[in-house]
Structure formats: structure tokens, C-alpha cells
Amino acid sequence: SYQYGFAQIRELQQLIAKEEGISERNIILSAGSSNLLEAAAICFNQPGGNIISADPSYRDLPDKGVELHAEWIKVPLTADYKTDLDAIEKSITQKTNIVYICNPNNPTATVVDTEKLVSFCKRVSQKVPVFIDEAYIDYLPDVKNASMMRLVKEGLKNVMVVRTFSKLYGFAGLRIGYMVADKDTLDKVQVYAQGGNGISVTSAQAAIAAYQDKDFLKEALAKTIASRDYLYSVLKAEGYEYIPSSANFVLFPIKMDGMKFIQEMGKRGVGVRSWKFNNKEWCRVSIGRMDEMEAFAAAFKEIS
Structure with missing residues (x-):
């Protein structure tokens, strides 16, 4: 298109805000979610710090942390190949920069108990930032209930929830993703994120249509x-x-x-x-x- 996509990006942001019952100020859009994962790793990096995640799990955020000389604490999965929230919580130290949870997990495609994850986020976010990657959440039977979006809606600080259009929506090549969090956290992450400027008008317009096409x-x-x-x-x-x-x-x-x-x-x-x-x-x-x-x-x- 010969015009910038500011209007389309704003419209998409409004649609997401309405659907999730949150403010537009709680949302950052991006060209896919990978940039947001890396931005969070950069934002919360501290010299000599560590990043905690399940192992195996998606690597983008921890890998970026390692590039910045953070230690990656890899917590083995449970016997049924799920993220071990208890073990992750026990691994947190004063040097922990951020905790990364991919739910459903990649590559195991397993999910943790929703209420247990809610409790985990409420406790752990009092100590360190918690990043919830919901790239595959749309494949669950009750997305609203399984998502941690509710925590942002409730005003919980220090929890970031990231979604992508790359999976169920079929936008892997069109690149649309977004982060939802409290405004203070978003303001910090946005310094390192590409934001909506990286999204083409074509992708934004397509996302507007797809998001409403139930x-x-x-x-x-x-x-x-x-x-x-x-x-x-x-x-x-x-x-x-x-x-x-x-x-x-x-x-x-x-x-x-x-x-x-x-x-x-x-x-x-x-x-x-x-x-x-x-x-x-x-x-x-x-x-x-x-x-x-x-x-x-x-x-x-x-x-x-």
C-alpha cells in the first residue's frame, strides 16, 4: 500500500482490547511475537543474572538472554512432559531476571493446570517478571479460561502475556503478534520492541478480518x-x-x-x-x- 498502516494497526489494537476487556494501553503489537520475546529478554537483562524456563521449551527468549551473558537455568519437565511450575519456582534466586513459561509448551504440546498457573503467576510476579507465551493457546477447548490474560485484566503487575497470529490464524508469513501487560511493564519493554511500525498494511488489514471471523x-x-x-x-x-x-x-x-x-x-x-x-x-x-x-x-x- 502507498499509505502507512497507522489506522489499521490502531483498529486491530482496539479489537483485541475489546475482546479481552482491557485497555489499548495494555497492548503492544509487533510483526510476529519473536521480537517481543527478544525485547523482554533485553529489557529485563541484568549482568550476572539468569533466565528460568522448562527444558525442553521454546528457545527464543532464553537464547537472547544467553547472548547477553545471562545464565539459562533449564528445569526438566514432569514425568508427563509438562512444565514443572513447582520446580521452576524453587529455582528462582535473587539473580533471576525473568521466568519464561510457554503454555501450551513447545515442543511437547502439553498444558499445565490453569488454576495452578494463575497461582504461580500471582506469587512469582511479586519477585520477578513472568513471561507467558500463549502462541498455541487457540488450540485449547476453552481459550478464555486457559489464558493468563485475566491477570492483566485484574491489574496484576509484572506479568506479560504474548500471542501470535502465526498458528491457528495461518499468519506465519504475514507476521502479527502482540503482548498484553500492565502499562508500566509495557513501557519498559517497548523501548526494545519494534512495535507496530514493523507491521505491513496488508498484514494488519488481514488480521482485522481474521480476528473477527469466528x-x-x-x-x-x-x-x-x-x-x-x-x-x-x-x-x-x-x-x-x-x-x-x-x-x-x-x-x-x-x-x-x-x-x-x-x-x-x-x-x-x-x-x-x-x-x-x-x-x-x-x-x-x-x-x-x-x-x-x-x-x-x-x-x-x-x-x-
Whole structure:
């Protein structure tokens, strides 16, 4: 477009504020959520400090902290592959810069108990900033109840909640994300964030339409669930276990070296990712269209 997108960005901000029952002053928009994760890591960095997160979990925020010479305290998951909130809280020290929680977690696609997370945020935010990454929250059956947005609405300080349009909305290439927090916290983070200026008019206008199109979101979720259930059936048929997913990907243990598995799938035109933890090799496969899952199944059956 030949014009700047100030009006569209403001309209999107207003829509989000109305939906969440908060003020526009509680929202920062950005071109995707990654910039906001990195901005928070920079904002709250202190020399000699540490960042605490589950392990494995999404790495953008902790990795940026490590670049700034922070120590990354990695807290193992529970036996059922969920974020161990109790262990994370016990790991907090006077040197802790920020606590990062990805819920649902990436790469395990597991969720923590909502009320336990609420209590955790209320206690921990009195000591250190708490960052809740809700990139995959739209795949849960009751988003409003599961989200920590309510804490910002209630006026809780020092808690940041970040969302993205990259998942259920299908905006991975269009890049729209946002942070919700109390104004004092936003003012601090905004110094290091790109903000709405990084969002194109095309992306903002598309986000305005998508955010209000509830039928589209319901259809996208239903198709994701159908593809996920098909993937479950493929894994079961091949004798593989998996972690039940609350996101748009599934993590499962594999029977060969992770890099070799990636290479073999790549030769067959399928891109996946691998992890290694709990003395196992794991594959994470994203849930796509049904034809894409059928392509995964065909390649997987050749090497499983």
C-alpha cells in the first residue's frame, strides 16, 4: 500500500482490547511475537543474572538472554512432559531476571493446570517478571479460561502475556503478534520492541478480518483436529507412542538417530524437527492439511 498502516494497526489494537476487556494501553503489537520475546529478554537483562524456563521449551527468549551473558537455568519437565511450575519456582534466586513459561509448551504440546498457573503467576510476579507465551493457546477447548490474560485484566503487575497470529490464524508469513501487560511493564519493554511500525498494511488489514471471523477459526481448528487424529492413527499403526497434543504439532519418540531421521524424511520431501531429551530421540511433526499429513504418512512408513 502507498499509505502507512497507522489506522489499521490502531483498529486491530482496539479489537483485541475489546475482546479481552482491557485497555489499548495494555497492548503492544509487533510483526510476529519473536521480537517481543527478544525485547523482554533485553529489557529485563541484568549482568550476572539468569533466565528460568522448562527444558525442553521454546528457545527464543532464553537464547537472547544467553547472548547477553545471562545464565539459562533449564528445569526438566514432569514425568508427563509438562512444565514443572513447582520446580521452576524453587529455582528462582535473587539473580533471576525473568521466568519464561510457554503454555501450551513447545515442543511437547502439553498444558499445565490453569488454576495452578494463575497461582504461580500471582506469587512469582511479586519477585520477578513472568513471561507467558500463549502462541498455541487457540488450540485449547476453552481459550478464555486457559489464558493468563485475566491477570492483566485484574491489574496484576509484572506479568506479560504474548500471542501470535502465526498458528491457528495461518499468519506465519504475514507476521502479527502482540503482548498484553500492565502499562508500566509495557513501557519498559517497548523501548526494545519494534512495535507496530514493523507491521505491513496488508498484514494488519488481514488480521482485522481474521480476528473477527469466528467461523473461519472454528473451521481451521476442526481441520487441525482431524489432521491430528489422522496422525495419531498413523503413529499407532506403525507401533509408535506419542505425547497427546494440545497444539498444532505432535512430539513422539523415534527409533533412530534424530538427524538421520530428519535426513531420511527430507529425501522424501517431508520436513520435520528432532529433539533429544530424557535419553530418547524425538521427532516433532507439525499438523498441516490432510494431504500434507498423508504425505508425511507415506514417507514415515518407508523408514519406520
